[in-house]
Amino acid sequence: MLLAERGLTPTAARVRVLQQLLAADSAVTHQQLQQSAERGANPFDKVTLYRVLEWLVDQGLVHSVTGQDRVRHFSLIGSHHAHAHFECLNCGRLFCLQGLPALSDLGVPTGFVQEQFEITVRGRCADCALVPLAT
Amino acid sequence: MLLAERGLTPTAARVRVLQQLLAADSAVTHQQLQQSAERGANPFDKVTLYRVLEWLVDQGLVHSVTGQDRVRHFSLIGSHHAHAHFECLNCGRLFCLQGLPALSDLGVPTGFVQEQFEITVRGRCADCALVPLAT
DNA sequence: CCGCCAATGCAACCTGGTTGCATTGGCGGG
DNA sequence: CCCGCCAATGCAACCAGGTTGCATTGGCGG
Numbered sequence: 001m002l003l004a005e006r007g008l009t010p011t012a013a014r015v016r017v018l019q020q021l022l023a024a025d026s027a028v029t030h031q032q033l034q035q036s037a038e039r040g041a042n043p044f045d046k047v048t049l050y051r052v053l054e055w056l057v058d059q060g061l062v063h064s065v066t067g068q069d070r071v072r073h074f075s076l077i078g079s080h081h082a083h084a085h086f087e088c089l090n091c092g093r094l095f096c097l098q099g100l101p102a103l104s105d106l107g108v109p110t111g112f113v114q115e116q117f118e119i120t121v122r123g124r125c126a127d128c129a130l131v132p133l134a135t
Numbered sequence: 136m137l138l139a140e141r142g143l144t145p146t147a148a149r150v151r152v153l154q155q156l157l158a159a160d161s162a163v164t165h166q167q168l169q170q171s172a173e174r175g176a177n178p179f180d181k182v183t184l185y186r187v188l189e190w191l192v193d194q195g196l197v198h199s200v201t202g203q204d205r206v207r208h209f210s211l212i213g214s215h216h217a218h219a220h221f222e223c224l225n226c227g228r229l230f231c232l233q234g235l236p237a238l239s240d241l242g243v244p245t246g247f248v249q250e251q252f253e254i255t256v257r258g259r260c261a262d263c264a265l266v267p268l269a270t
Numbered sequence: 271c272c273g274c275c276a277a278t279g280c281a282a283c284c285t286g287g288t289t290g291c292a293t294t295g296g297c298g299g300g
Numbered sequence: 301c302c303c304g305c306c307a308a309t310g311c312a313a314c315c316a317g318g319t320t321g322c323a324t325t326g327g328c329g330g
Contacts, residue, residue, distance in 0.1 A: 011308065045310050050287070070205045071286070086243060089250065099242030107234030108221060111261030115224065120253045126246030146277065180279050185318070
């Protein structure tokens, strides 16, 4: 929540969101962020949160992933620019994986220009692997 | 629109949706399906469409992919069970790619159970590659 | 002919996300 | 010191994709 500034304005909301993202062990949804924002002393608007997140993404500090639930999850971008994700089919949490496997030819048709790609692994996270049936 | 029946009830709506999916060159959104449904003689309800799609997915005939726009796109499942997708960053269309590259170790943490995975390539489709700037 | 069930339609509803507009607070210029 | 400007925020209305509850219908077996 400190060094994120490189000529950028650190506002209360931005700092708090960054803190939460730092503390999270998985990618967080807007909803989660807002809930803990509301628990705090000065809760801020959901619109502010959206704008902060949008701003963070624009700054390249955060990226967003959309899970099967069609909800965006946000997480800090570490040093690794490209990485895969793991989505738990049970609890819905999204984690960033570290190692990126070597990808060979993806079979993109002629004329198509490939700019980025994304790999999502689905299954059960460590917590949910033990509980076969869920909510 | 014919052989889709293996003890399953082919209704007008189902057949029409299947026809459209067959005719499509990319994965189609619910919206597109409904629009062309409305142009037809007997337009059907959006709920019916959702239910038909849900049913098709359950039958294993169709699968759905969610793009960056958080909208589901539906496409028929061919013989290939696992395949990658291409999402055009310009027009938003989603295509199914054929070849699935060999994936080595994905770096899933211990305790995590991998069940499926998904690869999405993003860039510009052949149509949009020619038009640098877009809508 | 009757009752049942799957398929459908309709309308209300839910949620994630966006937009327009007014307010506020800091800051540089006059 | 006062003024005007702009970024950040808040509020409320709004939008779209998707879901749910409930009534209707049509076919089919009994």
